Amino acid sequence: MSLFWRIFSLNAAGLVLAAALLLGPVTVSTPVLPAEALVVVVGLAVLLAGNALVLRIGLASLRRLGGAMAAADLLRPGPRAVVAGPAEAAELIMTFNTMLDRLEAERATGAARALSAQERERHRIARELHDEVGQTLTAVLLQLRRVADRAPDGLRAEVGQAQEATRAGLDEIRRIARRLRPGVLDELGLASALRSLATEFTAHGLTVRHHIVGGLPPLTEETELVVYRVAQEGLTNTARHAAADRAEVRLRPVADGVELLVRDNGKGIDAMPVGAGISGMRERALLIGAVLAVESRPGRGTDIRLRIPATVPGDR
Template sequence: MAKEERLIERQDVSGGVLLVDDVGKIQYINEHACEKFGYKMGGLPGLGLYFDEFLPKIDPETVAEGIVTSTYGLNAEGELFPLFFSMNSFRLDGELYFLYVFHDGENRARLADKMSASPNELVDYKFALDQAAIVAITDQRGKIKYVNDKFCEISKYRAGELLGEDHRIINSGYHPREFFTDLWQAITAGRVWHGEIKNRAKDGSYYWVDTTIIPFLDGDGKPYQYLAIRFEITERKRIEAELQKMTAQIIDVQEEERKRLSRELHDGLGQNLYSHLITINRLMSELDHPLLVQMQEEAMEMIEEIRDLSWELRPSVLDDLGLVPAIRSFLTRYSNHYKIAVHFDCVLGRRLAPGTETTIYRVIQEALTNVRKYAGVDEAAVTIREYEDAVRVMIEDCGRGFDISGGPRGVGLFSMDERARASGGELQIISEPGKGTKVILEVPVG
């Protein structure tokens, strides 16, 4: 019996086996390994091939003995496929050999007989994770060195097309440069990053993934590789987009109805009452009766109430003159009526889209209503700033404040948040008991 065969027999190995000498030449390969690499035993090229022609992604000097390692093998079709292996070195007749034993997910029981509990447990974890998640491992420079089958399935790339590349290969262009800058700053500092990313598959289709990236740190606390675990959320994002679109349509319908009611109150009922007031004034010029004075006062009060109601529903100045005049008019009425001085600082040099102007106006209106009801102050501030691609609005008071984590939000805060999202913007509430409140709205502009 040849010394290579005696060595195999001594190890009592079942499953896929490669025996490699100290220069990397394959000295023995069994039938199970042939099947795993896609060869028929009779059709296998002659022995003397090198290790890296079967396992091109592994540096033998970095493989720890007796530890299960995941890698990629190169099959007879020239394609990479994932596999597990363990390695042990032996000397026979003074010569050094390396024995590689291959396993797969179905042979974990066999693996348990040959490995210690700790590596076997890790293999089980990996198997379970691969069934549910999209997994990738990159080196410290971001180069991909491992992807699981689900990654290939969703990205529509073969493993061989992804290995050695970075994640720019699936960059959709949806996220700004700053998004990935912040991501890299977090993980290179050793912090776990979590967020949602829109990617582009090989065929041009787009998909969303909920992503967690975990840095693996060396003894100096520096990342030496990164594990990315992802779950596809494309359908959820589609539904969210549909809901946002529906919400925007509902808000538009509400605003149109408000506009219609406002005009009917102002131009219909309001004008009729004003005509009655003119008639009363004529009667008063001819008759002197206390009931006429009472009728005049009541008519004037009703006209004022209808004007206020019409204004609350939809100020005509917002449609006719635009956002800034409408806000100035609103703040004047607000300050006069509620005795709360509002400092207004605005840098906005143009008209915005009607929906955007309505969103900003309604958020300011609702925020100041909350100031009046809950803040307990006699002054507040509204600031509007225009940037290259967004408008930022801040409503601020130094009143009672509240605990933003203290329970569900009220109708007013919910309404502001829904309006912001329907416009593609974002609403932020900053508040603490006794330290006032800031409502910050950012909406994109073309």
Template sequence: MLAPSRGPALFWRLAIGNAAVLAAACTITALVFSPKAQDVALRELSIFIGGLALMLAVNLLLLRRALAPLRQLTAFARRIDPLEPGHRLDVAGGDSDAAELAAAFNEMLERLEVERRDSVARALAAQEGERLRVAQELHDGVGQSLTGVVLQLGRAARDMPEPDRERVLEAQETARDSLEEVRRIARMLRPEALDDLGLASALHVLGERVAEHSELDVDVHVQPGLPDFGEDAELVVYRVAQEALTNVARHAHANRAQVRLELSGGRPLLEIEDDGRGFARNGSEGGGVRGMRERAVLIGATLRLSRSDLGGARVTLELPAT
């Protein structure tokens, strides 16, 4: 939130101060050097007023030009979005002070963006490491324990009479459902398909799993022959698609969703769109969207939100040219 403005802008404070000084100086000069200080002629008064107006106009013009870089800097600083890096200040004119101001401000922005990118990379790396650890513990710990419970209940059911066998088999089925849920959560935490089969197969598997656990009809299209994005970029693409589809399934009240990964103008482009109710009318972005933006910043990509031709929302991730 911007702090409220306190008093007139610097330009007007300087302009009013200079105008007062010039007016006082011209008035004193006219009175001192007039033949009769008590009888200033109309012609001299007209010359005095005209000269004062001319000096004020020149003064205001020079002030406006000198303070223009400050106005540009103020407007630019208010438009800066940390999640949309790359914008730089370009001060018009060849004034050396203005150019030096713009260069210093741009250098500061560059340092801030590098530091933010590094901090986001460290945070996301730690997050992915924690996801992997939890997924492994669920798979190797809880998953193995539930598998043992399922097998034990199956063996116990064989030695029980019919009325009790039904209840044991019901418990076995409940344990099996819990085992499948643990495996699903582990797969969501760490995409095995991405590690084992590559990005294209992982996106298809993701679409199938989201459709399986929701009422969505998910269509996934990956253009054949896409270049290698690199490990970080592939993980960002997968996580953005995962978060977008999760938001659609939870909040959009949609029946259909599309995922497309293709080249557009030589740049890889990921689009996820649906036929739901679209984005919130107040324009606010939740933590999921912010997380997607931070991941995009990490690899120099651009994330855009727009209205889909299907009637709902569209999430577009544009990656740097490979």
């Protein structure tokens, strides 16, 4: 029954009952007698209490809907609001649930396209850095070597410094290219890529240990890339913001799939706003139907867990 008919029926019943009583045994004198006033007050109180009860019951579903709307997060899909209550409220809840389903589907599709375009752009930039800038610096390094052989003793030290700077720049270009497009992931697989990633971040006072369990279920190329990018982003956040000296990367099979854990002993992130890095990791997790959980302990570090289900949706 709709909220309108609930309130109307209650008010109509109260007015009909009051009219029947006034036409029957109940009378009102002038001046009003105390007993008559008591009957009118009690009747009015009963009518108001009934209206309040009907409104509270009828609006409870709207309050639940308001709570569901306030808690809705497209990056953290959760249970839908329960369809209950008067017809108007039930229809509104159904409309909201349908809209939320559509928004989540559209966001997942848009995020998939954006991340796919991002990976293609990373691949293009990495190839240009390696083929163009890397080859140019290699040629410069060879020319400096020939110059160093012919340079007088007074300039040989400066030419050597230029060689070292060029060699350092070439190494940095290669490192950036590897981070943009991890060739080891395509060539040797996810386990080797994660070990190489841990080795790469073991520098500047940070020690990264890795524990990659064998016997992992087969994963799609997209899933392996998401796992690698989440581990990469987690270690990047640790190196830049966590003030940690130890971190670890774990990849192991679990009962319902595969779990990636990136843990550090830094200062935690509870007091820090969620940045683009964590949001990007959540978007990547949604693309493969995975669940990302960030657990932070102030002063005791942060855990980033990516739980990949055993059966990955084929349409993703």
